[in-house]
Amino acid sequence: MSGIYIHIPFCKQACHYCDFHFSTSMKKKDEMVLALAKEIQLRKNEFANEIVETIYFGGGTPSVLENSELKFLIDTVYENYKVSENPEITLEANPDDLTDLSVRAESRTIFENYREIGINRLSIGIQSFFEEDLKMMNRAHNSAEAIKCLQEAIKYFDNISLDLIYGIPGMNDEMWKQNIETALSFGIPHISSYALTVEPKTALKKLIDTGKIAEPQDEVASNHFMILVDTLQKNGFIHYELSNFGKENYFSKNNSAYWLGKKYIGIGPSAHSYDGEKRGWNVANNSLYLKSIQDDILPIETEILSKSDRYNEYIMTGLRTIWGVSLERIENEFGSEYLDYLNKQAQKFLNDELVYISDNILRPTAKGKFLTDGIASDLFYLNLE
Template identity: 85%
Template sequence: MSGIYIHIPFCKQACNYCDFHFSTSMKKKDEMVLAIAKEIRLRKSEFENEEVETIYFGGGTPSVLQVSELKFLIDTVCENYKVVENPEITLEANPDDLTGLSIRAESSSIFKGYREIGINRLSIGIQSFFEEDLQMMNRAHNAEEAKKCLEIATQYFDNISLDLIYGVPGMSNEKWKQNIETALSFGIPHISSYALTVEPKTALKKLIQTGKVAAPNDEVAQEHFMILVDTLQKNGFVHYELSNFGKENYFSKNNSSYWLGKKYIGIGPSAHSYDGKSRSWNIANNSLYLKSIQNDELPSEMEILSVADRYNEYVMTGLRTIWGVDLNRIESEFGKTYLDYLLQQAQKYLHDDLVSIQNNILKPTKKGKFLTDGIASDLFYLNLE
């Protein structure tokens, strides 16, 4: 089974922390939808022997598209690929897009429209239920819209995920707990949660440099993370990936396929693709992307992954998930040299109870989970070939 990711490179406004590729100008939106559909058709030979299990609209903000535009893209996928009978079709959405439309046109609710065209999973970018946090992040919605959106969405959709950000400057542990409890009060079965990070060339970076916003504190972020893990696990969520928590049967099939190393095609500007042996990525420039597609050219670059690249990727994704790193697979797929290296590098983390090995599976302990990415990078195999 494989997946198709479709990047919609438009947002109403730029969030202060975001470094994803998007444009706040909608002038080329119609042209972009046609180009994305054309890329879907141009690349169908890549998936001739694959069944598509998931379609994921990410961005950017895919909810800026009209229902008819989303239907057009879904239909284009279904007409050109072997799609399973009930694929998981996820739409990333912002609360202001959903509440604004549903309030203005309750009789033809946006949620009904999404369901009718086959979308069966929503991923809603809440980030926080507090006004001051949303303003600091420069989110397009307010706290009332965040709650109103979930109130309406849960009437139409069972499979909903929401995003929350922790480690926000000035956010106390109590305030963070309130964010989690508010999310749980809506009966949401999946939560993705990330520490606020300061990326280069973002507005947040400049705000911190000029002293207008305090820098995130790692110790605070770690406390928030442990509160998140404990609270959600007590409420029946499985911590199946470092930043993702789901009730049974509500794990993201799309994202799980990434972590399990399955093939996927990324459509649209900046989107990445993976076929098990190579990775490719489209140019992160809307105008150049449109020009290439109009000339029947794929605006992408490719790299062939070395054995070390594939080992490093497996270690990173394995450690972040409940499935861990299978030591038998390391030896059979990469060789004894890699296994010996991994075990050698892992010794100090085993000694400090940050990772454990059970049934030949290497996993971070509860104590080591927050440090997973750093541990993984220390287990990477460098300059071996």
């Protein structure tokens, strides 16, 4: 199984917390779509022996593209790669794009148009159903649009994921519970949820530094996380990755492939790729990306992963997922030196009941889940070759 990720580097406006690569100017959108298609063509030999099972439009905001532009890119993938009979094709979308009457063609809804071109999974960036939260984060949609887009989406799509953010300053436990309950009321089978984080060089960082917004508190985020896990598990969701919850058969195939170390190609500025041995990343600059592609040059830097790099990545992704870290795989793939090191480093977390070992698999306990990233960093092998 392999996947293709297509980065759409445009947004209507900048969310205060976001540090992803995007532009709020749409002037080069037409040029970018052509360049994305050309990169898809230029890289087809990388997947000559692979079957593409997932196509994922991420961003930025992919829903700013016209239906014809999305179809053009999907068709280009089909023309240049071996695609499975029933691939998962995901579109990240914002509620305002899904409720804007200007994007409807004649009497057909935008959802019918998406389905017609092959999109079969929507990932909708709700973040919060509270107006004050959306304004604080500078989201492009409002609470009414969040509700309306979900009311419409569930009429046409079964496979829907929505994003929620917790740990927002001013959001108490009851508000967070209400956000979760509102999401559940639509019968959505997948929820991705993240703590609000303060990244350098973002508007949120500046607003906090100037005292206009309170800094998110780890204790609040931790409590919200425990509420989230408890509520969703009681409602039949499987907590299959630290930030992702899905009903059975509704896990994200695209993202699961990342966590399981499958191959993928990242198309577009700032997109990352992985082939099992090396990782690559495209230049995070729209103008430089466009010029390079127009000159038939792939704007990509690559890094050959050392054994320690691969071990560290497996520890990080394994601990974040229900699949855990296989001690047998550590020994077979990396050797007894790495297994001995892991057992030694993990002992304090075993003693503190933050991780446990069952069937030769290392996993975080319920108490350790929120601390997964910190635990993983302590298990990393730092004596790099």
